[in-house]
Amino acid sequence: MAGGGVWLRGAAAGLVLSLCLVVSCRAGKLLVIPADGSHWTGMKPLVEELGRRGNQVVVVIPEVSGSLGPSEHTITLTYPVPYTRTQLQTIQRANLDTIMASDTSNDISRMWSYYQTLTVLRNYTRNNCDSLLSNQDMMQTLREQAFDLMLTDPFLPCGSIIADSFNIPAVYFLRGIPCGLDDRAAQCPTPPSYVPRFHSGNTDDMDFLGRLKNMMMYSLESYLCTLMFARFDKLTSRYLEKDITYRELLGDGAIWLLRYDYSFEYPKPRMPNMVNIGGINCGKRAPLPPDLQEFVDESGEDGFVVFTLGSLVSQMPEERAKQFFDAFSRIPQRVVWRYTGVVPENAPANVRVMKWLPQNDLLGHPKVKAFITHGGTHGIYEGICNGVPMVMLPLFGDQDDNVHRMAVRGVGEVLSVFDVTSDKLVEALNKVINDKSYKEKMLKLSTVHKDRPIEPLDLAVFWTEFVMRHGGANHLRPAAHDLNWIQYHSLDVFALLLTIVLTVVMVTVKCCKVCFRKCCGMIWTMKMKSE
Template sequence: MGLSVVIVALWVLSTSVVRGGKVLVFPQDGSHWINMKVIIEELHSRGHSVSVVRPSDSWYIKGTSLHYKSITVDVPGGADEEFFRSFVSRQIQIQREGKSAWTRLSLDMELKDRFSEMHRKVCEMVIHMFGDKELMESIRETQYDLVLTDPANGGGVMLAHYLKVPLVFNVRWTVHGEAHFAIAPSPLSYVPFPIAELTDEMGFSQRVRNVFAYVFRQHLYRRAVGPPYSALVSRYFGPGVDYFSLFQAADLWLMRVDFVFEFPRPTMPNVIYMGGFQCRPAKPLPRQLEEFVQSSGQHGVIVMSLGTLVGQLPRDVADEIAFSFAQLPQKVIWRYKGDRPTALGNNTLLVDWLPQNDLLGHPKTRLFVSHGGTNGIFEAIYHSIPMVGVPLVFDQHDNLSRMKAKGAATVVDIATLDRNIFSRALTEVLHEPSYKMNMQRLSELHRDVPMKPLDSALFWIEFVMRHKGAAHLRTESYRMPWYSYHSVDVMAFLLTVVLILLLATFVIVRWLLFRMCCRPKMKHD
């Protein structure tokens, strides 16, 4: 009896796991690599073999690691540190010049030009790979079970289709913007387009703004990424293939948000939500940092980080922020690499790097000043720390507008930031209890799930390995022309039928009336 139980238990375990699979990763460099690395390390811990494709000038992705084998392609990848730092500095400069429509257009044009350059270099990297017969033969011989990629660039998408292996996304953004708009029905009447900074409750003027933002930005995306990817796809997959249909054909979309952050909206069966998957309980701080935190007493600590792309702020802005911090009883830990602000107070510690998750999870942390990246936002939600947002570029304005709409943050515009505005924002969030209460509620909702987000992500990656894809979850609607997808042809057909029936009825009635009017009168004797 005991032996049979053991045999059944072993059989169940053997059917629920994947024997060491082989995963080929084509990541996006920069801050996106931080969350991709979390998944890679977890895959490695489960016995899977991971290979990571990286350009020779990679910024974050190291050539050697205990968790993966690197495949270094000897060409620039188009997204090095200098590229992003100069772009962010330029974006801040343009924003500070004013809030006019011309400023908004200038920001968008700068975005288009820089990203067009980046995607062109990604395509050159892919062409170099495909042209290296020895490299591609080595990749084919490895017989990877799937390609895991961040579709903020298209390199991994092209590689998966070239190798004909299942494709899994670690995604928030594609080359065409927010990922939901690429895969799921997105009615603009109640689904806010990210850059519009709206909620799911829109009046008429807001819906007009939402539609305009969607149409304009989609046009911009196509102008930026269409030429290099269309040429690449035409060269390797045939002239009749739309490059974006290869993105839409992905087996699985691991979405780096959840509905604590996202507004309610339609979704699809192959979209798996893993918002906050990188969050974890706080670890002990380094000794010197812990001593500084403890020295804050009952007032606690403020943590400030504007992400990896901001080396330093304009000098006058940094001085205004430093002056505001100096007036507070709290201690401040500020990740900042620029020149030391002249107004820096004794209560403020400048650091080149900080253990953000561990600091946000410390019981003495009261407030998080952030640029609004999704990694930081979910860590703040996980640890229930209210926020003051200082958005700079990309999706940060929209991310923070969502947190503001949920009552967990207030937002300061970099273009108008001064000591008075920044001090009011800090004081409001520190002393108005609703911010902390709202963030605690979001944290409770975020944590109240049947499976941890990272475990869910890994389950579905292994699911794709076990079943050689997930075609049964994937809609084929992306293959339909736009007029079929929106049933324009059906509506046109039905309208035509109705018009024909109305016309036929009109003709028949007219003919009957004519017959009645023209019937010869009978003579009576």
């Protein structure tokens, strides 16, 4: 039992699950298959809120995971996986090493490293899904519950596969899928002339070379993604016993809940079943633990700085950490740092290191002056929401692009974590804290972000419950899903029109030639006769 939630281990929990669901008689029955890591951080508030509002929420997670765990107002069910916690940590560590060792000097190399990392992660999630799908007891138990809806993160494929197999509508919760598979699956146009591709280093304002690069990145990522999602495609068609790709399966999703907001993202076309819920993780704030509250309250006029590199990275090589400690000793602000590595003996007194920190609660404190972040979307939204200027040290994945978006808006400075020095750190921190333009721009962005007709969490709950009430959202499904690539782009129509035009031109030219010849012939004969 966790909070107001129920926590059941293993497939044998099926009977208990049935009892739990039969006893209660509530609004709707949801099956939730979340993704691990920071993905769960975003989805958890929605899952808990759905449970709190009276829905029956069953969350299915692997027995071994990074961040997944019990949640309130839900029933959590675990299934066995063919790896131990140590093995999982080894994979994560290896991935981190790949990232840290990667050459980040150019976009192609960064993209390659990203896709290498992702392929490892994808194989892990695929195996994970395989464990669930082949767990016949668990699948049977779930099938019997006759859920109304699947709420899932399409970063891993089992949610969509199970939704199709159980014949229930799916609602997706995500920021995006690598290589823009979300836009492709939802039939959403993303013109490469002004929608910057990830890892291109572009903004939405591109010159000719920028657009050329964007187009090439688009083609390259299409190719890489075909490789990367091949195993998902296989799993999908094998389990569903039909010839279908993962992209096609995703296209059946009723609603896409996207952690998307234009205070952070570039404006681009959307589809009717895409709902923007960017900033969903910034809604609630809790009081700080007393000792931490005291530490930040007493930071004086200089205030304090929050520093975290996300849920995956809580330490760094000792030499690099020293640069940070050194930098912090040279600024008047106090620092709250999520860090589990070695603390040097002469660590400055203004630094408080913690194994975990309440990021959003700290960023909401009136004395916070700056936020040192790796540029994950959760952190960035919390920074925007609380109006805190940032010093950003991107590590991998979408973080490079995220921080670039913030930097061009003038609300933060970017440093490379791979060659950071205490001088660079001090300079960047002093800049974002003392140059008022960073704070002003961030406050403006924050005001726009928070000025919305309905809170993201309420919107996400509404659309999830809408799909349950109506058994889907078919009226929002574009007919583009019924067309193939050639039909969608009207290439067959153009081909016919071109054929007609060419035929008309050719026939006209032929006729002209024949007429010309006849005329010439007649003139020739007349000339001959006159001679």
